[in-house]
Amino acid sequence: MNWRKWNRWLHRELGYLFFGMTIIYGISGIALNHHVARHWDADIISRSDEYTLLLPSVKDSVDRSTVESILEVTGERSSFKNYYFPDEHTLMIYLKGGHIDVDLSSGRIRVTTVRHRPLFREIDYLHYNKPKKLWTWFSDLFAIALILMAVSGIIMLKGKNGLTGHGGILVLAGILIPLLFLLIHLWL
Amino acid sequence: MMLVVAALAGACNRSDRQEGQEASQRQETVSATVEELLSAPADYRDKEVAVSGMVTHVCRHGGQKCFILAGDGETQLRVVTGGEIEEFETSLEGSMVAFRGIFRIGETVEVSAEEAETGEHHTGDMPHSEAEQSDYFIEATEFREVTP
Numbered sequence: 001m002n003w004r005k006w007n008r009w010l011h012r013e014l015g016y017l018f019f020g021m022t023i024i025y026g027i028s029g030i031a032l033n034h035h036v037a038r039h040w041d042a043d044i045i046s047r048s049d050e051y052t053l054l055l056p057s058v059k060d061s062v063d064r065s066t067v068e069s070i071l072e073v074t075g076e077r078s079s080f081k082n083y084y085f086p087d088e089h090t091l092m093i094y095l096k097g098g099h100i101d102v103d104l105s106s107g108r109i110r111v112t113t114v115r116h117r118p119l120f121r122e123i124d125y126l127h128y129n130k131p132k133k134l135w136t137w138f139s140d141l142f143a144i145a146l147i148l149m150a151v152s153g154i155i156m157l158k159g160k161n162g163l164t165g166h167g168g169i170l171v172l173a174g175i176l177i178p179l180l181f182l183l184i185h186l187w188l
Numbered sequence: 189m190m191l192v193v194a195a196l197a198g199a200c201n202r203s204d205r206q207e208g209q210e211a212s213q214r215q216e217t218v219s220a221t222v223e224e225l226l227s228a229p230a231d232y233r234d235k236e237v238a239v240s241g242m243v244t245h246v247c248r249h250g251g252q253k254c255f256i257l258a259g260d261g262e263t264q265l266r267v268v269t270g271g272e273i274e275e276f277e278t279s280l281e282g283s284m285v286a287f288r289g290i291f292r293i294g295e296t297v298e299v300s301a302e303e304a305e306t307g308e309h310h311t312g313d314m315p316h317s318e319a320e321q322s323d324y325f326i327e328a329t330e331f332r333e334v335t336p
Contacts (some may be wrong), residue, residue: 041248081282082242082335084257086315092244094282114278130274 004156011152014145021142028127031120042120049074051109058104059085067093074100074111217288222258222265225291229324232291239326240286240334241265243276245316251275253325255316256285264319271329284335289328 031042051073056062062085070093071077079095086092091102098113129136154163154171161167217236225232225239241256244264254276255264267287269275314320 082284083282084242084244084261086244097279099281 004158007152008156011149011156014149014152018142018145018149021139022146024123024126025142028120028123031124032127043117043124044114045117046112046114049111051111053107053109055102055104055107057089059088059091062091062104067091070100070102070109074109076100076111222256222263223260225265225326226258226263226324229291229293233293235291236288236329237291237326238286238288239265240284243280243283243285245314246276246278246281248278251277254280255319256287264316266316266319266322266325267328267331268325270327273328273331276331280333283333286332286334287326287328288330289326292325292327294323 028042031040034040035042053070053073055070056066067080067083068077070091071080076093076095076098079097081094081096083091083093089103089105091100091104093100093102095111095113097115098111101110101112102108125131126135126139129139154167156162157167159165163171217238218232219238220232222239222241225237239256241258244255244257246254251269252275253266253268255266257264267276267289270289319325
């Protein structure tokens with residue numbers, strides 16, 4: 001068996017074995033990109049609703065019954081946890097899975113509820129290496145396998161579609177694009 | 189046979205000593221309120237303290253710090269992760285939480301570029317801003333949610 005057959009075998013086996021890992025890291029990579037670019041938190045789904053109520057304008061006039069009437073209006077009675085006054089004219093009500101900001105001077109109430117986004121929570125948990133221990137080893141193995149797959153991929157074919165032809169141009173482009181961004185955004 | 193008995197006796201003694209040391213370490217933990225810590229910080233400096241309070245805010249960037257409210261309903265104290273604690277979950281907000289940790293004084297709070305950019309490191313416009321910039325904080329080694 002020549003080295004190309006071994007190379008193809010390695011590329012294929014690693015591709016099968018790490019298919020799931022590639023999808024996990026690919027999706028969480030997109031989430032991370034957008035978290036950095038526009039502070040999008042993929043792990044959570046946040047929803048805001050606004051209400052207006054006639055309320056006492058200062059905290060000294062607010063008591064538990066005021067809080068209960070706000071919970072009644074917003075339909076959050078069952079999720080109530082606690083409350084406090086961040087300042088003289090603001091009431092913060094904590095909920096299980098969210099909070100209510102109340103501007104006492106205007107009577108404006110904003111309910112923010114937060115829940116975990118299915119799938120993203122799990123894949124982010126893995127991408128950020130929260131399990132640690134054995135997962136560190138497995139994800140390191142995946143990273144090494146990615147390098148092996150990349151190298152075995154570019155040397156797999158010979159001829160006009162190989163590294164010395166069309167493939168070589170694409171490889172060069174794939175190296176130059178990140179270098180160009182570094183040049184523009186970091187080095188210059 | 190004698191050797192086995194001696195080894196077992198030694199092991200028991202070591203175990204007793206360890207338990208004794210752990211017990212004495214536990215005894216050194218001082219229970220205090222947020223107000224007590226902040227009114228006489230030098231008395232608690234670098235000591236293990238047990239303190240509890242309602243969590244008003246958990247920082248969104250990695251959950252490495254949170255803030256607890258004093259009994260006066262206004263003063264807040266910063267609690268940072270230490271020991272085996274990896275992060276504080278945002279679900280702690282609004283919960284009464286009991287912390288055990290070391291009371292620290294006078295360590296500069298470093299603001300990362302990312303924190304500054306996202307406004308996570310509040311600089312004077314949030315209720316916990318004073319606690320954020322304060323020299324006093326707890327480096328927590330254990331915590332337990334007292335009320336959900």
